[in-house]
Amino acid sequence: MSVDPNAVTQDFPSPPAHGRPHPARYLIPVFAAGLVAVGLGVYGKTHDPAGTSFNLAGFSSTGAVKSWLGTGAFAFAVVQLLTALAMYGRLPGVGAKPWMAKTHRWSGRIAFLLAVPVAVHCLYALGYQTFDTRVMWHSLLGCFFFGAFTAKMLLLRHERLPGWLLPLVGGVVFAGLAVVWVTSALWFFRTFGVTT
Amino acid sequence: MxxxxxxxxxxxxxxxxxxxxxxxxxxxxxxxxxxxxxxxxxxxxxxxxxxxxxGAAPTSEAPTPTPSKTQAPDADYAGRTDDDSSAIAVTVRDGKAVAYFCDGRDRESWLKGDVAGDGSMKLTGKNGARLDASPKGGKLTGTANVDKKTFTFTADRAKKPSGLYRATQTVRGARLDGGWIVLQNGAQVGILTRDGAREPAPEIDPSSGSVTGEDLTAEPVTP
Structure with missing residues (x-):
């Protein structure tokens, strides 16, 4: 953190001369991630669930709204996965294209912003619950997802990270969201049908 | 940058x-x-x-959006009929009330209506069901007429998790409609109607609303 970020961008091509980066570079994102994940969980556990919340026009229930928002977020997350794979050259037959970086950034933003209202409703109206396996994993990984996402965002601000780090954290974020989606939206659609 | x-x-x-x-x-x-x-x-x-x-009203920023002077305060009541055969729960919000009468087997009725400024109410439901009640010392007393039978009742104030819950959903083509009264001592009285057939309802977890053995979620009822 002692390096001026602008300067770093300019002399990026120079070899990583000064050995290991300062550990704060990793500690801050990790700390922030823990804070976010645990904070959300504690809020969901201690806050008395309100039971009800706002609803959107055209939807029969908040469950339907959340399922569709969550599904939208997950769809953009799939775009994330594909563009990331392509940019790292791991998608057979598809090379890295200049537009991919921008697509990756914006699909991520959209996915995140779609997920936020869902999380707000979950934590405000329902809280952190553990009364069955599906709900337990959903609560746990829902909190975990936002922590991991925070870590990913904060790590992105640094240059010269180990090459494996971002793919790893990104993969964890994606996996978290996937499980969260399976335990909520997919369950909802299978249980109540694909309704709006 | x-x-x-x-x-x-x-x-x-x-x-x-x-x-x-x-x-x-x-x-x-x-x-x-x-x-x-x-x-x-x-x-x-x-x-x-x-x-x-x-910002038209300059000083008074009353939190209630529609403050009418003679509106009955919000309240929840739950109790049993005097013959102990059935349970009744009433929820009052913003001058309106919803009530549920349920014997836990095959007699139930949802009723609703307005609440007068003094807290008294005359609610009506399907098939001529009626409920007249008024608050007295923190309790709600009155009579309910359901399926041409008249019941007198007294209901105490109910605090979460006791109160009135309902779940209406179509699950795999079956129309489910469940009503639950969670009494102050934790006992539950409920009926689940599955495609028009009434049966005693399984227990719910009031904190989460999950219905035991069903893909259903019950929620607190408001008018």
């Missing part, structure tokens, strides 16, 4: 979350437009955002 992008993303999400949270807090507590039910979705946008910006 570009490196602050992720930070803006995070802050944007945080801002959105806080916005929604305040939105919920302002609409959710008093006005409580029955969230999951058929709440006219125009009302939440109208009440919280417009009242501060309108």
């Amino acid at each position: 570009t490196r602050s992008g992720p930070l803006f993303t995070l802050l944007g999400g945080l801002l959105l979350a806080l916005l929604l949270l305040t939105f919920n807090a302002t609409t959710g507590t008093k006005a409580a437009p029955a969230g999951d039910k058929v709440a006219p979705s125009a009302s939440p946008t109208a009440s919280p955002s417009s009242s501060p910006s309108a």
